Amino acid sequence: MGAIGVIAVNAFRESLRDKILYNLVLFAGLLIGLSVLLADLSITEHHKVIADMGLAAINLIGVIIAMFVGISLVNKEIERRTIYTIMARPISRSFFIMGKYFGLTLTLLVNMSVMLAVFLLTLWLYHVPIEPSLFQAVQLMFVEILVVTAIALFFSTFTSSTLSAIFTLGLYVIGHLTADLRAMVANSEGVVGKAVVDLLYYLCPNLEMLNIKGQAAVGVSVAPEYMMLASLYGLLYAGVLLTGACLVFQRRDF
Amino acid sequence: MDDIVTEDLSKSYPSGWPGRPPFVALDGLSLTVRRGEIFGFLGPNGAGKTTTLKILLGLVRATSGRAHLLGEPAGDVATRRRIGFLPESPYFYDYLTAEEFLGFYGELAGLSRAVTTQRVDELLQLVGLGEARTRQLRKFSKGMLQRIGLAQALIHDPELVILDEPMTGLDPVGRKQVRDLILSLRDRGKTVFFSTHILHDVEMICDRVGIVMKGRLVASGRVNELVRQDHIQSVEIVCQHIKTEGNALIHSLATRVLQQGPQCLIVLPSPDAVDVLVGEIRRQGGRLLSVTPHKASLEDLFFHEAAQAVSRVPAHVTSGRVS
Numbered sequence A: 001m002g003a004i005g006v007i008a009v010n011a012f013r014e015s016l017r018d019k020i021l022y023n024l025v026l027f028a029g030l031l032i033g034l035s036v037l038l039a040d041l042s043i044t045e046h047h048k049v050i051a052d053m054g055l056a057a058i059n060l061i062g063v064i065i066a067m068f069v070g071i072s073l074v075n076k077e078i079e080r081r082t083i084y085t086i087m088a089r090p091i092s093r094s095f096f097i098m099g100k101y102f103g104l105t106l107t108l109l110v111n112m113s114v115m116l117a118v119f120l121l122t123l124w125l126y127h128v129p130i131e132p133s134l135f136q137a138v139q140l141m142f143v144e145i146l147v148v149t150a151i152a153l154f155f156s157t158f159t160s161s162t163l164s165a166i167f168t169l170g171l172y173v174i175g176h177l178t179a180d181l182r183a184m185v186a187n188s189e190g191v192v193g194k195a196v197v198d199l200l201y202y203l204c205p206n207l208e209m210l211n212i213k214g215q216a217a218v219g220v221s222v223a224p225e226y227m228m229l230a231s232l233y234g235l236l237y238a239g240v241l242l243t244g245a246c247l248v249f250q251r252r253d254f
Numbered sequence B: 001m002d003d004i005v006t007e008d009l010s011k012s013y014p015s016g017w018p019g020r021p022p023f024v025a026l027d028g029l030s031l032t033v034r035r036g037e038i039f040g041f042l043g044p045n046g047a048g049k050t051t052t053l054k055i056l057l058g059l060v061r062a063t064s065g066r067a068h069l070l071g072e073p074a075g076d077v078a079t080r081r082r083i084g085f086l087p088e089s090p091y092f093y094d095y096l097t098a099e100e101f102l103g104f105y106g107e108l109a110g111l112s113r114a115v116t117t118q119r120v121d122e123l124l125q126l127v128g129l130g131e132a133r134t135r136q137l138r139k140f141s142k143g144m145l146q147r148i149g150l151a152q153a154l155i156h157d158p159e160l161v162i163l164d165e166p167m168t169g170l171d172p173v174g175r176k177q178v179r180d181l182i183l184s185l186r187d188r189g190k191t192v193f194f195s196t197h198i199l200h201d202v203e204m205i206c207d208r209v210g211i212v213m214k215g216r217l218v219a220s221g222r223v224n225e226l227v228r229q230d231h232i233q234s235v236e237i238v239c240q241h242i243k244t245e246g247n248a249l250i251h252s253l254a255t256r257v258l259q260q261g262p263q264c265l266i267v268l269p270s271p272d273a274v275d276v277l278v279g280e281i282r283r284q285g286g287r288l289l290s291v292t293p294h295k296a297s298l299e300d301l302f303f304h305e306a307a308q309a310v311s312r313v314p315a316h317v318t319s320g321r322v323s
Ligand SMILES: Nc1ncnc2c1ncn2[C@@H]1O[C@H](COP(=O)(O)OP(=O)(O)OP(=O)(O)O)[C@@H](O)[C@H]1O
Pocket: A254, B013, B014, B023, B024, B025, B043, B044, B045, B046, B047, B048, B049, B050, B051, B052, B088, B197
């Protein structure tokens, strides 16, 4: 196994021994349970509410883990000085970053899979039809989570944990708003405002592109081409951030 | 063949404030560690020992100067396969058990799984942690962490071992074990470079030492060269049944006279007066019990250099204010 693999497997092991992950899975179960409760109250849109709440819960928990674990992934190693003995080993700094990233990706993959399983079970129990669109939505959610993890990791290579959290959250929110903002200012007169929004649009990740929850909950699928393109976009964005993180990390003193 | 060579190594840390000059932690440090020797890197707190070691391992980038390990530039990734490192205070993944921890470092060093398993067993025995192998590191005591850290540094049987204060946190038995371990590494042809501020450890096991103060190497060489064994500082003479009270000769020679019952301790400032004093003891019919020469120790040298380093600073400051 290469050095990246060794680091990744160990990062995965760390998150498994971190009880927080289990708690969040439990939390997902609770949220889905709540959706069932709510569905009992509103008889009319029973199916849609369950699907909506379930997808939202999976998304929220995935993003929270990606942000918080992503930020601490490398920062914690530096703050706790565990990095000294790792970086004294025959492993380049870039490989270390990539190993940590893939370790967390693996954790998130397992985590999302468990949540998806719980979700599907809930749907099945309440006789809600399981549409392919649901799987599409979860797949793009996972891509979004890969991007969010990369954002968190990128910031954490050069700022404190607190600042990284603020920046990552900020970029996440902006990433969901830029498309709307751009549409809003499209017809306006202000040149400067338009330029700023354009800049934000191209610089920040277009996370809304990866959000198809609304239509997926009512069983409307997107074209396979859209899935391909959106996934490719997300992976590319994450790749660029990861490269940036590696470059910044190369020049750090510990 | 030299395993570690640094030339004019300097490191300044940014002060963090615009306009304030950076802090100079290393100031043109040049040293050489030969293959197969135990080299002690000695210096007071904040002298720059850890900074030097971090530069050697590529954890910190030198501001200027050069450093080579095993013939390759410091920080070269592939060369680190041949180097073992124990950092200053052992901070490790505390969620791993001793066994998993060493296995992780073995795999990182590129050992096969079979070799790793075997080495883990050997090293757990070597550092006396065989019983704690399935315990998580978070449950380890400080000394146990130091031991597992040492095991981690040796898991891949490196040619060059770099240890930052390997004896701190250990009990007397542990200190002796680490000293023996370092000696056995040399016996197997390894090079050991370790930092410390404990002179005793250095005097006992090092082939050569370097003394660093305020980021500069102020002395380096064999321990016995540095402290000039032939330079005897004082002589202690113990004798019996002589009368020292009111004896002008004895009091003029000695720096100290201690009478305890029939026994008497006389301290002479140099060996020159030994013959005269022994003659006086014979003349009185007393009995000579022992003559002990006291050599200048590394400690004396250390304090001497420390005093000079300290006295250098105010001079700079005053001259700075005047000009
Ligand atoms: N990251 C840093 N930023 C700023 N100054 C630093 C940094 N690391 C070390 N220093 C300073 O550099 C000097 C040398 O530190 P270093 O840790 O090398 O000393 P040391 O000889 O290992 O001391 P000790 O015996 O206490 O371990 C100290 O004055 C320290 O404050």
